[in-house]
Amino acid sequence: MSSTPPGAAAPAPPPSTVACTINGRPHTFPRGTLIVDAVRQVGHPIPYYCYHPKLAPVGACRVCMVQVEGPPVAARGPIVTTGCTTPVFEGLKIETMSEPAKLARRQVLQFLLINHPLDCPVCDKGGECDLQDFTLGYGPGVSEFAEPKVLRRKAADLGPFLVLDQERCIMCQRCVRYESEVLGEQNLVLKERGDRTVIDTGQGEPYAGYFSGNNTELCPVGALTSRTYRFKARPWDVRPVASVCQGCSLGCNVTAQTRAGRIVRLMLRDNPAVDGGWLCDRGRYGFGHSASPDRLTAPLVRRDGRLVPASWDEAMAAAAGGLRRAGGAAVLGGARLTDEEAVLLAELTRVALRTNDVDWRVGRQRFAAPEAVGARGAAIADLDGADLVVLADTCLVEEAPVLEIRLRRAASRRTAVLDVGPVRNFRIGRSTRVPCPPDGLAAALASLGPKVAAAARPVVIWNGRGSEDVAEAVRALGAPVLVPGEWSNARGAEKAGLVPDALPGYHALDDAAPVEAAWGASVPRHPGRDARAILEAAAAGSIGGLYLVGANPLRTFPDGGLAAAALDKVPFLVVQDLFMTEAAAAADVVLPATGPLEKAGHVTNLAGNRQTLAAVAAGPGGARSDGDIFHALAAACGVALTGRAPEVATEPVRRVLTPGGGPPAGPGGGALRLLLRTRLYAGGGTTAFDPNLAPLREDAVLRLHPRDAAAAGLEDGGAAYVKGGGSTLTAAVRVDPDVDAGHAELPAHGFGPTRLGAWVDVQPAPAEALPGRAAAIAAVSAR
Amino acid sequence: MSGAQRVWALGRGLGTTFGYLFRRRATVNYPEKERPVPERFRGLHILDRHDDGLERCVGCELCQAACPAHCITVEAAENDPERPVSPGERHAWRYEIDLLRCIFCGFCEEACPTGAIQLTPRHDLVGFTRSEFLVDKRWLTVPAPAAPGFPPDRAETGGEGGRRAG
Incomplete structure (x- = not known):
């Protein structure tokens, strides 16, 4: 965390330090350090509401009062001032606990509490509220104000996730500043003046952005709270577990809080290298599926045309028998597994099902790691210092939302954004559109070559869609690449070899020795078929069994007609999922799996950061983790899985991107x-x-x-x-x-x-x- | 010991015995009769109501936090403004006390910001199974006044289990 908040006035150019004393002890700080930061760094307590390390100082709450004495104000003797708007000076004497400073804080807190309702028992912030804590630590104890408090709107509805209590707001403006400084949106604004000031959306409409939840953690009091957490628990009866969001490929760090085994809320866990300390609303609030009554709770086997509950042993025997029938089996999916489970699935496919017909690419993303197509990978933090970012038909705010926050911040400083594609992808902040039709992406990227070559630190963001010509154009740009894909752990799946044209660890198919050494079994060496070829073969009836692992091609495969024909024609279909998807409804065996919040393991995000996933909640009773299911299915096939990950090849096999197949060109066509x-x-x-x-x-x-x-x-x-x-x-x-x-x-x-x-x-x-x-x-x- | 001494000892002993015959008895014929308890005796709990029939409990869980025996479980929910269970936004849809765990210290009463949980002089805690001592809101909450609209139908807010002990 930097000592000067981003967005603050740039500090003086010569990097120098100033010496000052805090509570009588000498310290040195970089010039321009704010007093509140300096005091925090040396470990003295100081209260504040409006100040936030990620926001520019505003001096609104006035509670960080300290006593200063020294050269700039020497003539006036000791004075009391706000620590969040005053930088340290050479020779400044700072006292945080002198009587004048304490008196000033006491009086400020008394003012803040004039209209603040004392409804702590029913307030969701009670127990983790800065106003409670600082009033106890620095406040007056009793109020001199006997007048009735101003009444305002309570439980104001700000859309699906936010609830605003206007009485509790202390006007620190953290939310308003977050909206404008960090997001560049104005979803929350200040209205009216004086003691009538309230926070609200512009016209009273529901909050429209994707990042509303961060406001609930920024708010130091109980004014902005989450609807999903409303009255669900108090801070002291939750158990926090550190884990990683698996909503998209970014893998933001979260702390999941459970009460009696049920997740009540997810909170951010600042990782500057990945999420920068923000979450999107889908990540923060998308935990409801874990305890949904619609979850699959028992294996289902089709008998007499109907799916009926069965024991795990029966389901495994049925699945193993069906997948090994004539015509061979094929496996689709796997990009939502953990790294360890992906290796197990790769071993199950190669050793037990004896096939390379496996592909995680059941959507439009064609690869996950830039290295796999011969490009150079970028780190997420590279966006901060980039001078040119090329968005190759990738809409970050929809595909990896928290990465968009980082790009907006960069674009608000000096990063030029080139937005390539048929739709404006980067809507907030400065950017230059490079319009092109969807199949003209390669040519459009090629035309940007000189601009990228002239840039000092360019980054290309490409969601991995399109085929070899786009990959060639990206390679030719020579810039490091970020691949925000469709799936949470596509990189782990790719590395584990859930692709038809490479073995685990990016080994070529004819370089099977390290893989066979790790597993102690031979693996098939003929190239497998990719997702499209597998679905075509299934639609033609030439595949014996299809195993869908956390995949629903009916919704995700670009050619839904083909996927429907394939699932209709394939003689035997096994679906492993959390819910009764359209694919599961068509299956012969349905295996209930646990979700991303219910299993432990490791996951690899879009930039290759390997992060730890924790089992936060227990899944529904009858569900098993994907890894356990792979072990059991292999055992039913007569094979014991080792689960050992083969070493990564020193020379990763260069894969050629086959077109994943967009929708088929309609005969006659439309407008x-x-x-x-x-x-x-x-x-x-x-x-x-x-x-x-x-x-x-x-x-x-x-x-x-x-x-x-x-x-x-x-x-x-x-x-x-x-x-x-x-x-x-x-x-x-x-x-x-x-x-x-x-x-x-x-x-x-x-x-x-x-x-x-x-x-x-x-x-x-x-x-x-x-x-x-x-x-x-x-x-x-x-x- | 001489004979006289023995007779004396016997007489003195019987004297004590017969002396008690004419004193006031220390035992009462419980349960038909009950001995009055001290004014500040802490016995079985109730959840009180306001005069208008609304429940005092707002589900803040402070009693649960204060309880040294961890015998209280509270879960809160939002009030329907049309048919509120308690004044304000929040009420307890679940309030359970494990009476066998309770040490009757009265910390819950002290922690309660609304005077909802109270310890009464009642102390007739009897039952045949452990589950009878896990009491819920229906057992704890005092009856609502006979006013129209009360008690609010709490079928959707009632916890599970829990019967009246004894």
Whole structure:
């Protein structure tokens, strides 16, 4: 943590130190250090509310009063001033516990409490509240104010996650400053003046951003609290467990707090190298799936056409028998496992099922580690010092939201952002658009070569979609690459060899010796088929059994029609998942697994940081961890898994990216090119089943340029039929000038969108045609 | 010991015995009769109500935090503004005391900011199974006044288990 808050005025250019005394002891600090930072560094207690190490000083709460005496104010003798707005000076004498300083703090606290309600017993902050703590430590004990307190709105509704109690607010403005300084949004603002000042959203509308939850941790009092945590627990009866969010590939560090085995909230755990101390709302509030009543609790086996509960032994015998029947087995998924489980699945596939037909790429991401395609990997912190960032058709705020905060901060200083793609990906902050059609990404990137070459510290952010020509263009740029992908642990899956064209540890298929040495068994050496080829073979009926591990190709595979045909035609289907997904409903054996908050292990994030996952909650009774299931399934096949990870190859095999297959080009075509894009709340994994996120889920929202909307007779907030590839989808309409003309954007992980062709036509639809949830989204849009 | 001494000793002993016959008895015919307890005696708990029938308990869990025997479990929920259980935003949907663990120290009463949990002079704590001593809100909460709308239907807020002990 730097001593000067980012965003503060730059300190004097010559790096020098100043000597001063704090409570009588001499100390030296870098010039420009604020008194409050200096006092904190040497370990003396000092109260503050408005000051925050990540925000610029404002001097609003006045409670960090210290007594100073020295050269700049020598003529005035000792004076009392705020420590958060005063830097240390040479020869300054700082007293934090002198009588004048204590008196000043006591009086300030008395003022702060004039209108603060004493409803600590019903306040969610009670027990971890700075106002409680500092009043006890520095306050007056009794108030001289006998007048009745001002009454304001309590439990004001600020959207799905935030609850605001305007009476409790002490106007420290941390939330307002976080919104403007860190996010560059103005979702929360100050309204009115004087003792009528309140925090609110601009027009009283629901909070619209993706990062509202951080406000609840910034708020030093109980004014901004989380709806999901409301009255669920007190701070003293929760058990904190350090773990890692598995909502996206960034892997933000969290502390999960449980009460009686149930998760009540997730809080941030500052890791400057990964998350920079922020969480997105999906990560913070997306824990509801763990205790959802819809979880699979027992193995299911299909008997007489119906899925019926079975014992684990029965399910394992059925799965092992079905997967080893004629035609061979193929495995899809695995990018949501831990590193250790991914190795187990790789061993199960190669040794027990004797095949290389395994692929984690059931979505649009084609690779995870930049090294695997011959590019250089970047560290997350490289964004802070970058002078040029190329966004290769990657929308960070939807795909790895907390990385977007880092990019916004960088862009607000001196980082130039080149936003390549058919949609504006970087909406807040300075950037330069480089429009290109979805299949013109390679050419657009190639045209940026000179600019990247001229930059001192460029970073390319590419979500790993597209094929070898884009990889070639990225390699040619020569800049380090970050790959914010679709899956939480795609890197772990790739390293473990859950790909058809490489063995674990990035060994080539003909370099199997180290792998065989680790496992003590021979592995197949013929190249396997990738996800598309596996699904095509399954649709053609030439695969005996298909094993889906935490994967639902019906929602995530870009060609939903092919996925549906494959799951329909494959003779035997095993699905391992947390919920009864569309794929699980079609399965012959369903295996209930534990989720990311319910198992321990290690996970690798998009920049290769290996982090530790802790079992925070116990999953539903009958569910088992994926690793246990792999062991049991291998045992049912007559093989004992070692679980040993083969050493990583010194020369990683260079993989060639095959096209994952976008939607098939529709015969005849439509007027608009379909863009399937990741949306934060349209995810196909636990997001689709999380009760906490249910109000924000968006399956079918069509975004298109105002000109296209006008041409089709569509208006913002209305409904539309999207037709293509012989399929029709009803969607809510959002008119969005940030989508380039000629394109129609739909969320990628929906059930319907993946069945449309590459080109679609849009027509107005009656509002009542929208399914319930889409209608609700349209209503929000119209407001 | 001489004969006279023996007779004297016997007489003195019987004198004590017969002397007690005419004193006031120390025992009472419990449970038909009960001995009055001291004014500040701490016996079985109640959860009190306000005069308007609303529950005093706001589910703040301070009693649970203060309890040295860890015998109290409180879980809170938000009040429906149309049909509040307690004044304000918060009420306890679950309030359980394990009476066999309770040491009747009265810390819960001291910690309570609303005067909801109170220790009464009642002390008839009897039962046949341990589970009978795990008491919940239905056992603890005093009856609501006979006013229209009270008691609020707490079917959805009641905890599990818990029967009246004794």
